[in-house]
Amino acid sequence: xxxxxxxxxxxxxxxxxxxxxxxxxxxxxxxxxxxxxxxxxxxxxxxxxxxxxxxxxxxxxxxxxxxxxxxxxxxxxxxxxxxxxxxxxxxxxxxxxxxxxxxxxxxxxxxxxxxxxxxxxxxxxxxxxxxxxxxxxxxxxxxxxxxxxxxxxxxxxxxxxxxxxxxxxxxxxxxxxxxxxxxxxxxxxxxxxxxxxxxxxxxxxxxxxxxxxxxxxxxxxxxxxxxxxxxxxxxxxxxxxxxxxxxxxxxxxxxxxxxxxxxxxxxxxxxxxxxxxxxxxxxxxxxxxxxxxxxxxxxxxxxxxxxxxxxxxxxxxxxxxxxxxxxxxxxxxxxxxxxxxxxxxxxxxxxxxxxxxxxxxxxxxxx
Amino acid sequence: xxxxxxxxxxxxxxxxxxxxxxxxxxxxxxxxxxxxxxxxxxxxxxxxxxxxxxxxxxxxxxxxxxxxxxxxxxxxxxxxxxxxxxxxxxxxxxxxxxxxxxxxxxxxxxxxxxxxxxxxxxxxxxxxxxxxxxxxxxxxxxxxxxxxxxxxxxxxxxxxxxxxxxxxxxxxxxxxxxxxxxxxxxxxxxxxxxxxxxxxxxxxxxxxxxxxxxxxxxxxxxxxxxxxxxxxxxxxxxxxxxxxxxxxxxxxxxxxxxxxxxxxxxxxxxxxxxxxxxxxxxxxxxxxxxxxxxxxxxxxxxxxxxxxxxxxxxxxxxxxxxxxxxxxxxxxxxxxxxxxxx
Numbered sequence: 001x002x003x004x005x006x007x008x009x010x011x012x013x014x015x016x017x018x019x020x021x022x023x024x025x026x027x028x029x030x031x032x033x034x035x036x037x038x039x040x041x042x043x044x045x046x047x048x049x050x051x052x053x054x055x056x057x058x059x060x061x062x063x064x065x066x067x068x069x070x071x072x073x074x075x076x077x078x079x080x081x082x083x084x085x086x087x088x089x090x091x092x093x094x095x096x097x098x099x100x101x102x103x104x105x106x107x108x109x110x111x112x113x114x115x116x117x118x119x120x121x122x123x124x125x126x127x128x129x130x131x132x133x134x135x136x137x138x139x140x141x142x143x144x145x146x147x148x149x150x151x152x153x154x155x156x157x158x159x160x161x162x163x164x165x166x167x168x169x170x171x172x173x174x175x176x177x178x179x180x181x182x183x184x185x186x187x188x189x190x191x192x193x194x195x196x197x198x199x200x201x202x203x204x205x206x207x208x209x210x211x212x213x214x215x216x217x218x219x220x221x222x223x224x225x226x227x228x229x230x231x232x233x234x235x236x237x238x239x240x241x242x243x244x245x246x247x248x249x250x251x252x253x254x255x256x257x258x259x260x261x262x263x264x265x266x267x268x269x270x271x272x273x274x275x276x277x278x279x280x281x282x283x284x285x286x287x288x289x290x291x292x293x294x295x296x297x298x299x300x301x302x303x304x305x306x307x308x309x310x311x312x313x314x315x316x317x318x319x320x321x322x323x324x325x326x327x328x329x330x331x332x333x334x335x336x337x338x339x340x341x342x343x344x345x346x347x348x349x350x351x352x353x354x355x356x357x358x359x360x361x362x363x364x365x366x367x
Numbered sequence: 368x369x370x371x372x373x374x375x376x377x378x379x380x381x382x383x384x385x386x387x388x389x390x391x392x393x394x395x396x397x398x399x400x401x402x403x404x405x406x407x408x409x410x411x412x413x414x415x416x417x418x419x420x421x422x423x424x425x426x427x428x429x430x431x432x433x434x435x436x437x438x439x440x441x442x443x444x445x446x447x448x449x450x451x452x453x454x455x456x457x458x459x460x461x462x463x464x465x466x467x468x469x470x471x472x473x474x475x476x477x478x479x480x481x482x483x484x485x486x487x488x489x490x491x492x493x494x495x496x497x498x499x500x501x502x503x504x505x506x507x508x509x510x511x512x513x514x515x516x517x518x519x520x521x522x523x524x525x526x527x528x529x530x531x532x533x534x535x536x537x538x539x540x541x542x543x544x545x546x547x548x549x550x551x552x553x554x555x556x557x558x559x560x561x562x563x564x565x566x567x568x569x570x571x572x573x574x575x576x577x578x579x580x581x582x583x584x585x586x587x588x589x590x591x592x593x594x595x596x597x598x599x600x601x602x603x604x605x606x607x608x609x610x611x612x613x614x615x616x617x618x619x620x621x622x623x624x625x626x627x628x629x630x631x632x633x634x635x636x637x638x639x640x641x642x643x644x645x646x647x648x649x650x651x652x653x654x655x656x657x658x659x660x661x662x663x664x665x666x667x668x669x670x671x672x673x674x675x676x677x678x679x680x681x682x683x684x685x686x687x688x689x690x691x692x693x694x695x696x697x698x699x700x701x702x703x704x705x706x707x708x709x
Contacts, residue, residue: 043618050617065615071637072619094637303607316607334611352608352642 033329034061040076063332069096086142113293116282117274127191128155131202134172174206197224230263270323291343295322374461381486383421406599423701434703435463438503446507447472449562532563534668540573542672548584550694552592567640570652578651582632586623593626608642670696
C-alpha cells in the first residue's frame with residue numbers, strides 16, 4: 001500500500017472511530033498511525049529511535065514538541081498536496097504551521113464534538129455568529145476555519161432582514177478595528193424572531209471588547225444562547241479574570257453562567273476539548289474541566305522525564321490526537337494540566353528557566 | 368587619583384583575594400559557591416580564575432569611572448545567574464557614589480557577602496532597597512524582576528535597568544576549524560549559558576554542510592571541555608527547557624551529542640537559540656548583517672571568527688553590542704557595564 005493509500009485508510013478508520021461505527025481500539029489505532037508516521041517522517045523516526053526504536057505500546061510513542069511545528073514542516077506528505085496550512089497565533093516570532101492534506105477528518109471531528117458541547121437538546125437550526133475576524137477565502141487560522149465550519153453546518157442561512165444590509169459582515173463581528181455590536185444585536189434579534197437559539201463563538205479578548213462596548217447594557221439574546229469562549233488575551237485587550245469574564249458575559253447575554261462553554265484547541269492538533277456545562281448538551285462535566293473527545297487523550301507528564309505523573313498532579317500535556325494522521329499523532333506541549341473529574345484542568349504554560357534571569361527566552365528566528 | 372578610582376581599586380583588591388585559592392576567603396568562596404551557584408567545583412574555579420576581573424589596567428578603571436554619572440547614593444540589585452557579575456556591578460556603583468547599598472540575589476547571596484568581607488567598609492549589604500529622591504538604582508535581572516523594581520521606586524529615583532539579552536557567534540566558512548570550535552567552547556562553558564554574554568547561537572557564514580561540520584566540531588569541543596569542567600547542577604526548569612529543546616531539534620534538525628548537552632545543526636530556514644546548559648544551535652547564514660540588525664536590541668555580545676571586513680561590518684551594524692574575538696565573550700574589558708546596550 002502506498003503512503004497516500006495508507007493515510008487515506010487511516011483517516012477513514014479515525015472517522016469511523018469518531019462515529020462509533022468500528023471496534024477499533026484507541027491505542028491500537030494510535031500505534032498504527034505512529035508507525036505510519038515513523039515510516040514517512042525522518043524527523044519522527046529520529047525521535048522514535050532516540051527512545052529505543054520500539055512502537056509497541058502507546059507509551060513508546062514520543063510526542064512531537066509543539067515547538068517543532070515552528071522550526072520545520074511536521075507532515076508526512078509533500079507540500080504540493082497541502083489543502084490547508086494553519087498557522088499558530090503567537091504575537092511575536094515566526095508562526096508554526098500545521099499542514100493538512102485533507103480536511104475531511106478535521107471537519108468530521110470538529111463538528112461531531114462541537115455539537116456535543118455547544119448545541120443543547122433542541123433540534124433544528126440556530127443562529128451562529130462569531131466574535132472573531134473573518135478568516136477569508138483561504139483560512140490560515142484553524143480557529144477561523146472551525147468557526148466558519150460551525151456557522152455553515154449549524155446555520156448556513158442568510159441573516160439579512162429588515163434594514164440589515166451588511167450581510168457579508170453579518171457573522172464575523174470582531175475585526176481588528178473593533179467590535180460590530182450592531183451586528184451582534186441584529187443576530188440576537190433574528191434568533192428571537194425565529195425562535196431559535198443563538199450560538200456565539202468568541203475569543204476571550206473579543207468578549208472583553210464586547211463588555212467594554214456594552215458598558216453595562218444587556219443584549220436581547222434568546223434564553224437558549226450559548227457562548228463558546230476560546231483563547232487568552234495575549235496582550236490584545238485588558239486582562240480579565242476568567243470567573244469575572246464568565247459572570248459578566250453571562251449577565252450581558254442574560255443567560256446562566258453554564259451557557260458559557262470554554263473550548264481548548266491548538267493549531268498543532270486536529271481535535272478540540274470543551275467544558276461540558278451547557279444544560280441539555282450531550283457533553284457533561286464540571287466548570288473549568290475540559291473534556292476530551294473519545295479520539296483524543298491528554299496525559300499530564302513530568303516536564304523533565306516525560307513520564308506520566310501520579311493522578312491529580314500537575315504535569316505538561318502530552319496529547320494523543322487520532323485526528324493528526326498526517327502530522328504528529330502525539331504532540332508534546334508545554335501547557336500545564338491536571339486531570340480532574342472527566343477531563344483536565346488547564347493551568348497555563350510551564351514557566352521556562354530563561355524567563356527569570358538576565359538571559360533571554362527568544363522567539364524563533366527566520367533566516 | 369580620584370576617590371572613585373580609589374574605591375574601585377579597593378574593590379578589585381578584594382576580588383583578587385577571592386580569586387586566590389591560597390587565601391582563607393578564596394578557599395571559602397570555592398566551598399560555598401558550588402552550592403549556591405550550582406556550578407561544578409571546576410566551574411567555580413574557572414569563573415574565579417578566568418572571568419572575575421582581578422587585573423584591570425589603570426586605563427580600564429578610569430574608563431569605568433567615566434562610564435557612570437556621579438550620584439549621591441547608589442543602590443544595586445544584583446543578578447543571580449552569573450555570580451562574578453556582582454563585582455563589576457558594585458564597581459560601577461562605587462564609581463558613581465561613596466555610599467553604596469547592595470541587595471544580593473536571593474538565589475546566590477554569597478559572592479556579594481564574600482566581596483564585602485574582602486573589601487570591608489566599601490559598601491553595605493541590605494535585604495531591602497530603600498531608595499530616596501535623587502538616588503540611583505542599578506538593577507540587573509529578568510523583565511519581570513525589573514518591572515517589579517520599577518513599580519516599587521519612589522519618584523525622583525533614577526533607575527539604570529539592565530535587562531535580559533544574549534550573545535551569538537559569527538564564524539566564516541574559512542574558520543571552521545577545531546581551534547575555532549575550542550574558542551567557542553571556552554565562551555560557552557562558564558556559567559552554563561545562563562548569562563547575557565553567553566553565545567547561544569552560532570551563525571556560520573557559508574553553506575549548510577559547512578555549518579553542519581562546525582556543529583560537529585563544536586560538539587566535540589564541548590564534550591572535551593566537559594571532561595575538564597564538568598557541567599554543574601541544572602534545576603528542574605532548566606532540565607525541562609533542555610529536554611524540550613533536544614526533542615524539538617531532534618525532529619527538525621541534525622543533533623550532535625556534546626557531552627552533557629547537544630549541538631543542533633539547523634538546515635531549515637527557521638531556528639531558535641539554545642537554552643542553558645551546554646547546548647547550542649548552529650545555523651548556516653548567507654547574510655548575517657541583515658539578520659543580526661533585526662535582532663540588535665536583544666544582542667549584548669557577538670563573538671567573531673571572521674575576516675576583519677566582516678568584523679568591522681558587524682561593529683557598524685550593531686553599535687550597541689560588544690563585537691569581540693571568539694574566546695573572549697565572557698571577559699569584557701573592565702571599563703563599563705558588561706552589557707553595553709543603552
